[in-house]
Amino acid sequence: MERDVQLRIELASPVPVYRQIVEALRTYLVEGTLVPGDVLPSVRSLAGDLGIHFNTVAQAYRELAEEGWLDVSHGKSVRVIEREAPRENDEAAVEQFRTRIRRLIAEARAQGMTSHVVARELNALAGGLK
Amino acid sequence: MERDVQLRIELASPVPVYRQIVEALRTYLVEGTLVPGDVLPSVRSLAGDLGIHFNTVAQAYRELAEEGWLDVSHGKSVRVIEREAPRENDEAAVEQFRTRIRRLIAEARAQGMTSHVVARELNALAGGLK
DNA sequence: GCGAACTGTATTCTGTACATAGACAGTATA
DNA sequence: TATACTGTCTATGTACAGAATACAGTTCGC
Numbered sequence: 001m002e003r004d005v006q007l008r009i010e011l012a013s014p015v016p017v018y019r020q021i022v023e024a025l026r027t028y029l030v031e032g033t034l035v036p037g038d039v040l041p042s043v044r045s046l047a048g049d050l051g052i053h054f055n056t057v058a059q060a061y062r063e064l065a066e067e068g069w070l071d072v073s074h075g076k077s078v079r080v081i082e083r084e085a086p087r088e089n090d091e092a093a094v095e096q097f098r099t100r101i102r103r104l105i106a107e108a109r110a111q112g113m114t115s116h117v118v119a120r121e122l123n124a125l126a127g128g129l130k
Numbered sequence: 131m132e133r134d135v136q137l138r139i140e141l142a143s144p145v146p147v148y149r150q151i152v153e154a155l156r157t158y159l160v161e162g163t164l165v166p167g168d169v170l171p172s173v174r175s176l177a178g179d180l181g182i183h184f185n186t187v188a189q190a191y192r193e194l195a196e197e198g199w200l201d202v203s204h205g206k207s208v209r210v211i212e213r214e215a216p217r218e219n220d221e222a223a224v225e226q227f228r229t230r231i232r233r234l235i236a237e238a239r240a241q242g243m244t245s246h247v248v249a250r251e252l253n254a255l256a257g258g259l260k
Numbered sequence: 261g262c263g264a265a266c267t268g269t270a271t272t273c274t275g276t277a278c279a280t281a282g283a284c285a286g287t288a289t290a
Numbered sequence: 291t292a293t294a295c296t297g298t299c300t301a302t303g304t305a306c307a308g309a310a311t312a313c314a315g316t317t318c319g320c
Contacts, residue, residue, distance in 0.1 A: 008229075014149075014277095016307055027236040042267060053309045058268065067240065075267050075315035086242040097238045098251055099138075101231065105255065106157040108227045110197065112216040115259040121228055125235065126252035129245040146278060172296060183280045188297065205286035205296045 003038040003080075009050050017052055021060035029069050029080065038080040040070070133168040133210075139180050147182055151190035159199050159210065168210040170200070 007024045009017055028034040040046070043061065047054035065072045068083040108118055137154045139147055158164040170176070173191065177184035195202045198213040238248055 018307075019144075023233040023237070026240055027233050030236040030239045031232075044267085054268090055270095055310085056308060059307090061268085072268070073315085074269065075317080077267065077316095086240075088242045089244060089247050090242070093238070093241055093243060094247060094251065097234070097243065097248070098255070100234055101251070101255055102161075103153040103157050104227070104230055104234065105259075106160040107153070108223070109160045110156055110216075111223055112218045112220070113223060113227065114219060117219050117224060118227070119256040119259045121224065121231070122252045122256035125228070125231055126249040126256070129235075129249045129252075148278075174296085184297090185281085185299095186279060189278090191297085202297070203286085204298065205288080207287095207296065 003034060003040060005034070005040065005046075007046075007050065009052070011052075017050075018056050018059040018063070021050075021057060022063045025060070025064060026067070026069065029064075034080050036080050036082045040078040040080070042077065133164060133170060135164070135170065135176075137176075137180065139182070141182075147180075148186050148189040148193070151180075151187060152193045155190070155194060156197070156199070159194075164210050166210050166212045170208040170210070172207065 005025065005028060007021060009020050009024075011017065013020065025034070025040075034040075040061070041049070043054040043057040047057045050057070061070060061072050061078055064070045069080065070078055071081045072078045105118055105122075109115065135155065135158060137151060139150050139154075141147065143150065155164070155170075164170075170191070171179070173184040173187040177187045180187070191200060191202050191208050194200045199210065200208055201211045202208045235248055235252075239245065
């Protein structure tokens, strides 16, 4: 059940490294690449791979534990656990989601990405959700 | 050509206020709600509306000026200018865009949004790009 | 049983970036 | 040409990300 996750972290990004780790792992968890029972690498080994300090990884693990994804306890390996889904489709959350995607799209288009390519990517991602 | 933009800023958000302003205005600019010739509110008046300091607004305006959207010069009102589109569809940029959207989707689903609703939103936004 | 080597935890420190304060300087206009 | 508006600059307080380092629980082989 050892799991060798591959994470791409951008040290130059304005978004903190620990949150990048949270987001990347949460993506694997939601998509089912990581499933209950899987064991994550130790804070020190993952930190070594990423070239950062292990406390930064520990903070990310703690965050995901609070969200209910991980069982992390002193001395033991970190393990993915079963997590019951929270409430559904809160309208305010949907609104916020829409806004954030719109801003991301705007940023992409401002960088020169064409609307055709952006639409293709969005449709592809939407299709993968079925 | 005065333009009364409506911005929604979340002071509690981890993303800095000045960047929220940049993102919101850039969205209007890309979508064509703001067009060349439009005059933006002064840093003091917009800051007053948002309940923040005018230097925070000034920083956002400066950022958008560097991206080529705005003409901001000392003593004069800030004005939207014509901006030539940058390079197209750099593959690394597309890849990064895809990753960021995937992480946003994962966050939404982790909060309880159903895949059906997420897909509906993505398709709607993609459709609006044609 | 015990020690070594592994796990995560807690405390403290430092650099940096956000946001504000307030003086400064250019522009428009009555 | 005075005045009231623009944005600019420099300094400062504060919060937080990230690292250093000592601590403490768990596992496993001998």
